[in-house]
Amino acid sequence: MTTQSILGLSPDELKSALLAAGVPEKAVAMRVRQLWNWIYVHGCRDFAAMSNLAKDFRAQMEGEFVIDRPEVVTEQISSDGTRKWLLRSGGQEFETVFIPEPGRGTLCVSSQVGCTLNCRFCHTGTQKLVRNLTPGEIVGQVMAARDALGDWPSTGENRRITNVVMMGMGEPLYNFDNVKAALAIVSDGDALAFSKRRVTLSTSGVVPMIARAGNEIGSSLAISLHAVRDEVRDVLVPLNKKYPIAELLEACRTYPGASNARRITFEYVMLKGVNDSLADARQLVKLLSGIPAKVNLLPFNPWPGSPYECSEWEQIEKFAEVLNRAGYASPVRTPRGRDIMAACGQLKSESLKKRASEREAEKVAEPVK
Structure with missing residues (x-):
């Protein structure tokens, strides 16, 4: 008998599933609330552990449904405390990263297995798109990390x-409906309980979907910009050929909910001799005019075979100074998790597809932390 996973279902979908399983209509609203609380507030993985539910109802649920997280294949812990999990679901693998910082901890969540965008500086982009992740697989990453x-x-x-950021593998706006459904659970105060201000969706610039994301998802927005001229961005982010910089920035100017209290973040990877001149910095200031914005400057994180080098630190600081003088906060993001290939642009599930015997050998060899 096939059991249905209820992870990632909306309350209405869960109600329909329970009715189809024979739960009486007069009791279904209460049952939805009870299951919702156990699954998302308490992280319960087993119906038998839901102690305030009747035994016969729990047995009925066990016969019909599962609450299945993605399987943790490997966990790596960086010297700086960053953690990366290789997860498996539906036969495919994807990665999730936790970045601890003083006073906060950010979880970087994937939306797809692989990616279609082929950004030249990004390791994930060298892996072809396999499929979109389901709402349950997206929500399941948050829950597996909490476990x-x-x-x-x-x-x-x-x-x-x-904080939760949709900045892992894939382009979230190319998996819009599933990302929307997952983030509704992530930001539900009676579920995973992250404020929408602490949930950020990052896009490489799928312009037609940006306004819709603002209206229907309502999260904070981050833009993977990385260049100030179309001829450079066309190479770094090939999607730019379809949606050039001027169109992208106009979508940002009209993004629902953007304000000085809720600025749009522009991600800008620093590539030596490519996009890091002071002229580039001054042009970036002009481009951002009229947009409530901040800029994250990202020292390039190398990966095997990458065609670029990271900008010199002195040049990154000069670039940041131009932006700061113009009134744009421009923190230089300290690379995290480089030693486990967990830094921005380094995620790629294929890189960790090893035989089970190799993984087991590594586990034995790893020191206890």
Whole structure:
């Protein structure tokens, strides 16, 4: 008998599933609330552990449904505390990264297995798109990370994961409906309980979907910009040939909810001799005029076979100074997790597809942390 996963279902979808399983209509609303609380607030993985539910109802649920997380294939822990999980679901693998910082912890979540964008500086882009992740697989990444970090209940104080960013593998706006459904659960105060201000969706510039994301998802927005001239961005981010810089920035100017209190983040990878001149910095200031914005400057994270070098640190600081003088916050992001290929642009599930015997050998060899 095939059992259905209920992870990632909306309340209405869960209600329909319970009715189809024979739960009486007069009881279904209460059952939805009870299951929702156990699954998303307490991180419960087993119906038998839902202690305030009747035994016969729990047995009925066990016969019909599962609450299946993605399988953790490997966990790597960087020398700087960054953690990367290789997860498997539906026979495919994808990666999720946790970045701890003083006073906050950011979880970088994937939306697709692979990617279609082929950005030249990005390792993930060298892996072809396999498929979109489902709402359950996207939500499941947050839950698997909370399992590993002991971060339940979701409504508790001093949670280790404070921010969720859709900046992992894939382009979220090319998996819009599933990302929207997942982030509704992530930002539901009665579920995973992240404020929408602490949820960020990052796009490489799928212009027609940006306004829709603002209206229907309502998260914070990040733009993978990386160049100030179309001829350069066409190479770095080939999607630019379809949606050039001027169109992208106009979509940002009209993004629903953008304000000085809720600025759009522009991600800008620093590539030596490619996009890091002071003329580029001054042009970036002009481009951002009229947009409530901040700029994250990202030192390039190398990967095997990458065609670029990271800008010199002195040049990155000069670039940042131009932006700061113009009134744009422009923090230089300290690379995190480089030693485990967990930094920005380094995720690629194929790189970790090893035989099970190799993984087991590594586990044995790893020191206890």
